[in-house]
Amino acid sequence: MIMQRPDRHLQNNIAAIKALLPAEDVLVFSFALPSGRACAAVFTDGVTNKELLGEQVAKPLGTYEGEETFEELAKAVAAPENKEGGDFASLAEEILDGNAVLFIDGLDRTLVIGVKTVPARAVTEPPTDIAIKGPRAGFVEDLKTNMSLLRTRLKTPELLFITVKIGRRSRTKVVLCYLKNIAREEVVHNIRSRLERIDIDGVPDSSYVALFLADRRHSLFKQTGTTEKPDILAARMLEGRVGILVDGSPIALTLPYLLIEDFQASEDYFISPFRASFTRFIRLFSLILSIYLPAFYVSAQLFKLQLLPLGLLLTIASSIQGLPLSPSLEMFLTVLLLEVLTEASVRMPKYVGMALSVVGALVLGDTAVNAGILSTPAILIIALSGICLYTVPNLIETTSLIRLLMLLAAGSVGTYGIVLLTAFLLYYLFASESYGAPLLAPFSPMIENDLKDSFLKFNLRALRDRPVPLRGKNKRRFREHEE
Amino acid sequence: MKNDLAAGGAAGQPQNSSSGEKNDKHTITTRQLCFMLAFFLPANKLILLPAVLTQYAENDLLLSALAVFAAQGVAVFALLWLMTRTDKTLFELIAAKFGAWAARIFYFLFSLYLLFSAVLPVTEHRLYIQNTMYDTLPTILIFLPFFFFSGYAAAKGLQCAGRAADVSAPLFLFSVPVLIFMSVASADFTQLLPVGAAGTGRIFSGAAHILSWCSDAAWLAVFLGNVRTERRFLLKTGVSYACGAACVLFFLAIFYGIFSAVALNESFAVIKIARYYNALKTLGRIDLLFIYVLSLVQLFALTLPVQLSAHTMGMAFNADMPPLFSAIVNGVLLLVVLFTSKSFPSLEQTINGYLFPVFLLFGYALPVLCPLLAIRKNRRKGAKKA
Numbered sequence: 001m002i003m004q005r006p007d008r009h010l011q012n013n014i015a016a017i018k019a020l021l022p023a024e025d026v027l028v029f030s031f032a033l034p035s036g037r038a039c040a041a042v043f044t045d046g047v048t049n050k051e052l053l054g055e056q057v058a059k060p061l062g063t064y065e066g067e068e069t070f071e072e073l074a075k076a077v078a079a080p081e082n083k084e085g086g087d088f089a090s091l092a093e094e095i096l097d098g099n100a101v102l103f104i105d106g107l108d109r110t111l112v113i114g115v116k117t118v119p120a121r122a123v124t125e126p127p128t129d130i131a132i133k134g135p136r137a138g139f140v141e142d143l144k145t146n147m148s149l150l151r152t153r154l155k156t157p158e159l160l161f162i163t164v165k166i167g168r169r170s171r172t173k174v175v176l177c178y179l180k181n182i183a184r185e186e187v188v189h190n191i192r193s194r195l196e197r198i199d200i201d202g203v204p205d206s207s208y209v210a211l212f213l214a215d216r217r218h219s220l221f222k223q224t225g226t227t228e229k230p231d232i233l234a235a236r237m238l239e240g241r242v243g244i245l246v247d248g249s250p251i252a253l254t255l256p257y258l259l260i261e262d263f264q265a266s267e268d269y270f271i272s273p274f275r276a277s278f279t280r281f282i283r284l285f286s287l288i289l290s291i292y293l294p295a296f297y298v299s300a301q302l303f304k305l306q307l308l309p310l311g312l313l314l315t316i317a318s319s320i321q322g323l324p325l326s327p328s329l330e331m332f333l334t335v336l337l338l339e340v341l342t343e344a345s346v347r348m349p350k351y352v353g354m355a356l357s358v359v360g361a362l363v364l365g366d367t368a369v370n371a372g373i374l375s376t377p378a379i380l381i382i383a384l385s386g387i388c389l390y391t392v393p394n395l396i397e398t399t400s401l402i403r404l405l406m407l408l409a410a411g412s413v414g415t416y417g418i419v420l421l422t423a424f425l426l427y428y429l430f431a432s433e434s435y436g437a438p439l440l441a442p443f444s445p446m447i448e449n450d451l452k453d454s455f456l457k458f459n460l461r462a463l464r465d466r467p468v469p470l471r472g473k474n475k476r477r478f479r480e481h482e483e
Numbered sequence: 484m485k486n487d488l489a490a491g492g493a494a495g496q497p498q499n500s501s502s503g504e505k506n507d508k509h510t511i512t513t514r515q516l517c518f519m520l521a522f523f524l525p526a527n528k529l530i531l532l533p534a535v536l537t538q539y540a541e542n543d544l545l546l547s548a549l550a551v552f553a554a555q556g557v558a559v560f561a562l563l564w565l566m567t568r569t570d571k572t573l574f575e576l577i578a579a580k581f582g583a584w585a586a587r588i589f590y591f592l593f594s595l596y597l598l599f600s601a602v603l604p605v606t607e608h609r610l611y612i613q614n615t616m617y618d619t620l621p622t623i624l625i626f627l628p629f630f631f632f633s634g635y636a637a638a639k640g641l642q643c644a645g646r647a648a649d650v651s652a653p654l655f656l657f658s659v660p661v662l663i664f665m666s667v668a669s670a671d672f673t674q675l676l677p678v679g680a681a682g683t684g685r686i687f688s689g690a691a692h693i694l695s696w697c698s699d700a701a702w703l704a705v706f707l708g709n710v711r712t713e714r715r716f717l718l719k720t721g722v723s724y725a726c727g728a729a730c731v732l733f734f735l736a737i738f739y740g741i742f743s744a745v746a747l748n749e750s751f752a753v754i755k756i757a758r759y760y761n762a763l764k765t766l767g768r769i770d771l772l773f774i775y776v777l778s779l780v781q782l783f784a785l786t787l788p789v790q791l792s793a794h795t796m797g798m799a800f801n802a803d804m805p806p807l808f809s810a811i812v813n814g815v816l817l818l819v820v821l822f823t824s825k826s827f828p829s830l831e832q833t834i835n836g837y838l839f840p841v842f843l844l845f846g847y848a849l850p851v852l853c854p855l856l857a858i859r860k861n862r863r864k865g866a867k868k869a
Contacts, residue, residue, distance in 0.1 A: 303617045309767030413625055415616045419775055423782045424632045430646040431639050443653075444646040446514065 005087045010038050010105035017042050017101070020092045029100075031058045034065055038105040041113070042091075047098035049117035052079070057102060057113055070109045077102070081114030093171065118142050123149065126228035126250065128393060133270045135231040143173055143247035149230040150177060150245075154237065158182070164195045166209065170202035173247040174209055183242050184472040187435045191242055191255060206246040206253050213244070213255060215434055220425075221398050223434055225254035225261050232266050238477070240470030256437035256470060259429070260454050262394040268457055276457035283391045284455055290388035291399055294331050295406035295418050297381050301327040303414035320375045327378075328411025334374060334382040335404060337364070342386075437469035509794070511645030511706065513713045517723035518648035520559070522655040523784040524699050524727035525734070526777070527604050529753040530611050532696050532731075533738040535835070537746040540689030542674060543681040544735050547689030551697045552728040554690075558700035558850035563720050565707060568857045572708035574798055576856040591799035596701065596845040597792035598812055602819050603695050603834050604785055605629075606827055609820060615754045615774070623824045629782075630813050636786045637793040637809035641709055644790055647783040658777040659730065663737060665757035665770055670740025692835045698846025704853060705791045753777065789813065 006013045014028055025045040032038050041057055043050075056079040064076045074082065085091045091101045091110060098116030123145065125131075126138030139146045147161065162176040174195060178188050191213060198212045206226070214223035225241070227233050228250055233243050236254045244253040254261075263283050268276035300307040301316070308316065323330060341360040345353045368374040389399055402425065409417030432439040442450030450467045452458040465475055533544070540547040569576065578586035609626045617625070636643065679686075713719075734752075741756055742749045749755055757763075757770035793808040802808075823830045 303621075304771070306618070306768045307771050309765065312767065413628055414621075415775060416612050416625065416778075417628065419616075419778045419782065420628050420632050423779055424635060426650060426779070427632070427636050427639065427643060427647065430643040430650075438646070440646070440650070444649040445512065446649040446652070 006085075006091075006103065006108050006110050008106050008108045010040060010103050013103045013110075014040055014042070016088055017091060017095070017103075020088055021095060026095060029053065029058070031062060033061055033068065033104075034063065035068060037068060040103045041100045042095055042103070043100040043115070044095055044098060047116060047118060048100055049115045052115040052117070053100050053113070056115065057100065068104075068106075070104070070107050070111075073104060073107075074111050077111065077113060079113045079115060083112050085110035085112045096171070120145060129227065129229045129232065129266070131229075131265075131267045133267045135229065135266075137230060138228045139230060139233075139245075139250040139252060141248050141250055143175060143245055146230070146245050146250075146252070147175060147177070150233060150243070153230055153234040154179065159237075162188075162192060164192070166195065166198050166200065167203045168199070168201045170204075172203040174203070175245045175247075177237065177243040177245060179237050179240075181474040182238065182240050182466070182472055184240065184436075184470070187256060188242055190435060191244070195244075203246060204248065206244065206249040206251045209244060209246055210253050213253070216432065219432070220401065220428065221259065221432065221439065222262075222395070223257055225257040226251050226394065227254065228252070229266065235266070235269070236261070238466075240466050240472055256435040257439070258434070258437060258441055258467075258469065259439050260442065262392055263455065264453070269460065273457045273459045277455065280455045280457060286388035286391040287395070287399060290385040290391075291403050291406055292418065293385050293388075294335060294381055294403060295410035296415070297377070298328045298331050298407060299410040299415045299418060302411070307415075316375075316377050319377055322372055323375055324373070326411075328407065330374060330378050331382070332404075332407055332411070334378050335385075335407060338382050338386050339400065441469045442467070508640030508642050509709045510642060510711060511648075511709060512711050513716055513719060515645035515648045516706065516710050517719050518652045519644075519787075520699075520720060520723040521727045521730075522651045522780060523648060523787060524724070525659075525730045526651075526655065526780045526784040527608070528696055528731045529734055529777075530781075531607050531750055531752075531831075532693055533735055533752040534747055534750045535831070536689050536693055536735065537739065537742075538689075539692050540686050541681045542676070542739060542743070543679060543686050544689060544739055545675060545732055546678070546686045547693065548732055548735055550686065550690045551693055552732070554847060555697050555700055556724060556728070558847050559703060559724050560717075560721065561851045561854050562700060562703040562707065563717055565854045565857055566710050567712055567716055568854070570708055573704050573853070573856075575708065576853075580856055587799045587801065590795045593701075593704070593845070594792045594795035594799055594812075596841065597705075597788045597795060598815060599841065600695065600698055600701065600846070601785070601788040601792065601816060603831065604788075605816060606820055606823060606830060608781065608785055609824075610827060611751050611754075612778075615751055623821070626820070627817070630817050632782070633786050633789050633816070634809050634813040637790040637812060638805040639790070640805075641706065641790070641794060644783075644787055647786075651780040651783050654776050655780045658773040658780070659734075661773045662753065662757045662770060662777070663733070665760035665763075666737050666741060669756075669759040670737045671743070672736060672740045674740055674743035675736060691839055694839045694842040694846065695834050698842045700850040701846045702788055702791050704850055705795060707853075789816065 006016070018026070018028070021042075027043060027045050029041040029043065029050075030038065031040075039061060041053060043053065057077050060076050060078050061073065064073070066072050066076070070084075074084075085094065085101055091112070094112045095101055098118065100113045100115050102111040102113060104111075118141075120140050120142040123137050123140055125136040129138065137149060139149065151159065156179070158180040160178060160180055164174050164176065165171050166174050176188070176192055176195065194213055195209070198209070200208065200212075203209060210224040210226075216223060225236065227236070233252050233254065237243055241254045241256065244255070246253075263280055265279070268280065296307070301320070320327070320330075325333065337360075341356070345356050345360075348356055365374075365379050369376055369379065385403065389396055389403070392399070406418055406421060409421040413420070426440075429440045430438075430444055438445055441447055442454055447468045449465050450469075452462050453467070461480070464477060464480075465471075466477055536544040536547055571579070574586050574590055577589055608629075609623070612626060613621055613623075636647075681689075734756075738749070738752045738756060739746050741759070754771075754774055757773075758768070760770065763770060789812055790809075793805065793812045796808045796812065797803070797805060800808075
């Protein structure tokens with residue numbers, strides 16, 4: 001008969017837990033109290049700190065001479081994080097999680113001791129969120145480290161964590177973090193219930209969770225905010241968003257998501273508001289340029305030559321003379337080439353990647369022009385578009401796709417195709433919401449208060465109220481005190 | 484500030500409602516209504532209307548336009564006033580007064596009218612696109628993708644139309660003032676003198692021929708009960724309407740100031756007025772970029788009656804199937820555009836010349852009569868109290 005709960009016989013308990021966890025990395029550390037009573041700590045090799053186990057458990061118990069009740073023995077254990085265990089299923093989960101479970105002969109109660117250790121990399125600056133000014137610490141793969149990084153920035157009892165285990169096999173810990181009264185309760189409730197409904201075998205990264213939290217199953221646009229920096233997560237939570245940390249992932253998710261947040265860099269808040277506004281407009285301008293420039297170039301060549309000044313028109317005419325490809329096909333091919341080069345340079349080892357960029361950018365481009373396959377303006381436009389795309393790195397996935405769609409529209413319908421596709425995408429965004437927050441807020445619907453932190457960045461003292469679509473009961477960030 | 488999200492609605496709410504039941508997906512804010520009046524209203528009046536008006540009213544085109552805007556202003560004011568008096572939709576008001584079936588029949592007729600009112604602007608837009616966005620006249624097929632967009636937009640709630648108005652504001656303010664700036668120096672406003680030279684008959688003839696373009700009051704009726712009114716609602720919306728009308732009047736003045744005697748031959752006015760700007764010789768037709776931006780606003784404005792037609796049809800049939808009604812409305816519109824692709828002048832003559840009483844009825848008379856639905860009810864309440 002399979003035992004559900006531990007009994008008073010140590011050997012039975014060890015046999016039961018080994019039956020549940022037959023893997024070789026589940027070890028049993030046996031020792032005895034001075035009275036001769038046998039004890040055994042069951043743990044997982046590699047994720048349990050054996051040194052701590054010896055120091056905090058075996059050593060004090062090995063010299064313990066008091067009353068041998070469960071309560072007294074638990075007090076004797078020097079570990080700061082321990083609790084009483086439950087049935088074998090929960091004990092197995094604790095062991096796999098890195099904790100040790102202490103069985104004592106003659107007692108049918110067990111002690112779970114927090115001696116987990118995970119090989120984690122150091123807290124470093126994340127490669128996707130580099131700041132010239134401002135904090136540099138980034139999240140790592142260890143959940144507890146990430147939680148502590150957040151806690152050090154928000155030392156308030158209002159910071160609450162809700163842990164949910166997701167993954168039938170991975171049993172990954174997912175932590176929902178929010179500030180009580182600042183985040184909207186219905187959003188927290190909605191996210192939590194969606195998290196609890198996820199039924200998947202494993203969660204290797206937070207992007208898996210993001211897919212289940214999205215309002216639209218198939219969306220062209222992002223539906224969750226992401227960040228690798230605790231200062232950004234803390235700032236977003238102070239605006240009323242809910243954060244989601246996933247064990248094993250350095251990328252935190254934030255909800256609700258607004259499109260504008262990808263134009264807001266963390267250092268915008270540490271520099272002059274004029275400079276910040278300027279850089280945000282540069283980002284917007286670059287994004288527009290990266291999407292529309294190739295499309296307008298194609299449509300101008302194919303359908304509306306008046307769009308280009310005469311001098312430029314003549315220069316382009318001379319460079320495209322004798323090209324075997326149509327303008328749209330040429331541009332499409334160049335964009336594809338750029339996408340292939342980008343993909344290859346990301347996947348290849350660092351040093352090969354450098355060589356690839358030389359081969360791709362210089363040799364391929366130059367040779368293609370000399371061979372008369374591609375024109376110089378096409379390469380120039382795609383290079384400019386490619387560079388501009390990276391001014392808003394969080395939107396690259398979407399914008400590169402939209403750029404291709406625009407090219408397709410320009411090549412088939414011309415300028416009207418570009419205008420129609422833009423109108424279509426805008427309408428798509430009008431109808432898109434993230435947990436009740438319109439994706440295009442604060443522009444559509446227009447929210448005067450939130451425009452102060454959109455493309456125009458006002459002085460911090462003007463940002464008194466939290467963003468309207470995000471905030472809960474507590475609406476104000478700060479109060480002005482008269483001097 | 485009012486929370487605009489209240490009009491924005493929260494996720495997970497029902498998409499549509501039937502029987503006039505109010506729904507946040509169809510609610511817009513006062514500001515969004517103001518933007519519609521100020522930016523949607525003039526957007527599609529800058530294409531063919533100036534040339535048509537010149538044909539009948541010559542240098543008195545401003546008087547004709549002013550007369551129409553004044554008449555329309557009365558209709559607009561009547562509906563705006565009604566919005567401050569009741570939070571019921573037109574459907575509910577009619578249903579309360581004459582019964583649900585009467586409301587349904589009226590809404591069906593009204594949806595046909597809205598569809599009909601979209602025919603000329605859509606056809607005009609097709610010609611405008613074909614003539615201005617291509618160096619050589621393309622096939623009509625180039626215009627067909629419009630119906631994909633229109634079909635998608637018409638299936639969305641009225642809330643999306645409000646949000647489109649929000650985005651249209653910066654787009655309109657970015658494009659039209661620049662185009663006016665580029666053209667105003669070329670205009671000779673003395674060409675508009677002497678005032679009244681065309682004669683009363685021609686002025687009223689001009690006014691009658693642009694009624695189809697200026698029947699915007701009708702679509703306000705659909706927003707009845709779906710607008711979150713706020714303090715000084717009448718003043719804000721009234722000023723917005725006046726701004727929209729003033730923008731058209733100023734544009735007409737510039738148009739006639741530039742082209743005067745040949746103005747009646749200058750169709751697609753908006754694309755032509757800025758072409759004499761000096762800098763264009765060196766920069767290329769950069770005014771086209773502003774025209775493309777304006778085209779976005781024109782597209783949103785053009786889709787509004789189609790969207791409202793699908794919405795009212797859905798309510799008339801008491802069915803919560805926006806994609807179906809959107810498909811029907813757009814399908815009909817597509818057929819009309821295809822059948823009339825070679826005969827725009829006769830279509831324009833028929834609509835503006837023979838069918839203008841339809842616009843007079845739905846665009847002017849009915850909106851003016853709408854307040855009676857509320858007034859009579861109040862009197863009854865007063866009598867009961869007495």
